[in-house]
Amino acid sequence: METERLSLSGLLLVKPRVYRDPRGMFVETYQAERYRGAGIDCSFVQDNYSRSSEGTLRGLHYQSSPGQAKLVCVSEGSIFDVVVDIRPESPTFGRWDAVVLDGEKHWQLFVPVGFAHGFCVLSATAAVMYKVSSPYNAATECAIAYDDPTLGVKWPTADPVLSDRDRTAESFSEYAKRAMILRRSSGSVRAP
Numbered sequence: 001m002e003t004e005r006l007s008l009s010g011l012l013l014v015k016p017r018v019y020r021d022p023r024g025m026f027v028e029t030y031q032a033e034r035y036r037g038a039g040i041d042c043s044f045v046q047d048n049y050s051r052s053s054e055g056t057l058r059g060l061h062y063q064s065s066p067g068q069a070k071l072v073c074v075s076e077g078s079i080f081d082v083v084v085d086i087r088p089e090s091p092t093f094g095r096w097d098a099v100v101l102d103g104e105k106h107w108q109l110f111v112p113v114g115f116a117h118g119f120c121v122l123s124a125t126a127a128v129m130y131k132v133s134s135p136y137n138a139a140t141e142c143a144i145a146y147d148d149p150t151l152g153v154k155w156p157t158a159d160p161v162l163s164d165r166d167r168t169a170e171s172f173s174e175y176a177k178r179a180m181i182l183r184r185s186s187g188s189v190r191a192p
Helices: 032-037 172-186
Strands: 002-005 012-015 018-021 024-027 046-053 057-063 070-076 078-085 096-102 108-111 115-121 125-132 141-143
Touching (some): 070 078, 070 096, 070 115, 078 108, 078 125, 096 108, 115 125
Antiparallel strands (some): 002 012, 057 141, 070 108, 070 125, 078 096
């Protein structure tokens, strides 16, 4: 496999080798030792799967504590996958990056703790799978507005299909204010 560092510190695009023959294809989607050697050194404890229709936008989501690293891939269809740096101490705080993931190339995006994550479905449907480093916890589930003008994410749809949660997510400036206050008061660098 190959890995490519993206513009925000810690993000990795993983390009596994896909074996194709007349029967179809085979790809190894995860092997702990090999991924550790590539810089993905975390213990994944839960696998998630979502299936969504074209134009669906999920995000921008994060778990506040203890946070969640993610390894995201697509088994069918394609998505525009977005990450936003929400680490108050980071020189790229508030910046975003995006990649297209699809079921043909089987590239994966490694998202470390300290990023909000979301995606928009580009194909008729998309099946998205991702490993996470801590179990889902509804009490620490958070979201930042996907269309926040401060972030300026260039989503590939003007009229996304959204959940109520994503439709009413807090602005990035609200998040940033809370993160900076917590950081100053506790000396902590963990995202709230």
